[in-house]
Amino acid sequence: MKSFTRISTLFLWAHCAMAGNLNVINLTSEAPLELILSTDSGDKKLSVGQGSATGSFKLNEGSVTLKPSGDDLPELEIPSSEENQLAIFFTASDSTEWKLIPSRPKIDKWAFHVVNLTGQVAEFSHDGEDLTVEAGEELELKISSPKGLKITLPDGKPQSPDFREPRTVVAFLHIVDEETVITFVSDL
Structure with a gap:
């Protein structure tokens, strides 16, 4: 004992x-x-x-x-x-x-978060739905496969990362040369 x-x-x-x-x-x-x-x-x-x-x-x-x-x-x-x-x-x-x-990584499952670092309200679309996220805020999007890892900025093409295994992906919306861009990072 x-x-x-x-x-x-x-x-x-x-x-x-x-x-x-x-x-x-x-x-x-x-x-x-x-x-x-x-x-x-x-x-x-x-x-x-x-x-x-x-x-x-x-x-x-x-x-x-x-x-x-x-x-x-x-x-x-x-x-x-x-x-x-x-x-x-x-x-x-x-x-x-x-x-x-x-x-917030998930194990053996897909998860998708959008974080807005633009300093203003950001607009984008996901899975045919128009969405907004406040400055400095994070939004979790529901997905079940890598096909759901896709977002579109206004007047832009759909963008997605090239991840093939289940994981949590974070899409950071941020400013580069006065334009909003998306950078995808795996949350390990």
């Missing part, structure tokens, strides 16, 4: 000491975006291409700071959390900003 209590206590302590995963997404013109991930245990260099993601990686427990290497680029403080998160670096008006949102 004593060893069971020790094992349970160790498991509970280890679980509480775990931090969540992070996926960093670069929606700026920085190509590639060079970052320093600062934690209590040291610094680590990261690089993420324009319009792409680092992929999900485990964070150490404790606070984390993402520092872009460019001058005058904002940092992101990430509080310690067991939750998985997406850190999005994007262009807003004449500056760049960070947005931290929860990661």
Whole structure:
């Protein structure tokens, strides 16, 4: 009985000491975006291409700071959390900003989210239905297959990612050269 209590206590302590995963997404013109991930245990260099993601990686427990290497680029403080998160670096008006949102991957099933980073109400259509999403908000769209991973901006062609296996996909609506564009990222 004593060893069971020790094992349970160790498991509970280890679980509480775990931090969540992070996926960093670069929606700026920085190509590639060079970052320093600062934690209590040291610094680590990261690089993420324009319009792409680092992929999900485990964070150490404790606070984390993402520092872009460019001058005058904002940092992101990430509080310690067991939750998985997406850190999005994007262009807003004449500056760049960070947005931290929860990661919501589904396992063995398709899921589709639209996140509006344009700074204004965004209009698009999905599956023949005209929809809007408020600035800074997220909308989950119901799909059952990869054919549902398609949205159309006003006066545009339908756009979809090239994912073949069940996964959660996030469509980020953001501004590039004063136009709304869509970038698809897998939420792993």
